[in-house]
Amino acid sequence: MQTFRARSSVVWGWIAVGAGAALALLHLVTVGFSRGTGGFGLGVAAIAVGTAAFLRPRVEAHDDAVVLRNTTHAVSIPFARLGAIETRWSLTLVDDAGRRWGAFAAPAPGAAASMRRPAGEDDASLGGRPSDRPGTASGDAAAMVHDAWEDWRAGHPDGESDAAVERTPDLVGVALAVLAIAGGAWGLFG
Structure with missing residues (x-):
């Protein structure tokens, strides 16, 4: 994990x-x-x-699911049910039913941080949103979830699972x- x-x-x-x-x-x-x-x-x-x-609050990448632990609830999303990873306002996971689950622990950078460029990079080399960049909370969390999801897909080429998305207090x-x-x-x- x-x-x-x-x-x-x-x-x-x-x-x-x-x-x-x-x-x-x-x-x-x-x-x-x-x-x-x-x-x-x-x-x-x-x-x-x-x-x-x-x-x-934290984001946990397990072998078969990602868990978003927020202030008063936790959401467990099996990788078989994960549809997309977004970072516009914070790390947001979209399940296969289109429901969006935000991670309080991985916010996107603020306006001032979005304007700063890492040393040696220009607009053309950055690509994507500032919230996707390595070194930002949302970017680092998204990369961790993406890598764990790819590892799961390598071991489960059919992508089938009976597990459901669970939200618990x-x-x-x-x-x-x-x-x-x-x-x-x-x-x-x-």
């Missing part, structure tokens, strides 16, 4: 977790637990958001989202 998560997501996730832990701890140390509602609740919310939105992600909302409400209104 190969896993992809954008480097920027890991950085932002740990910044949110660290800032949230520092805020909660600093608030508890300065005012005590009995009155530690505002900063503590907001710190817990920052930790939950950093974990749920940045550290947990991610209970840990849902719990973190509820914790973020509760911590934010406690911090703001408690």
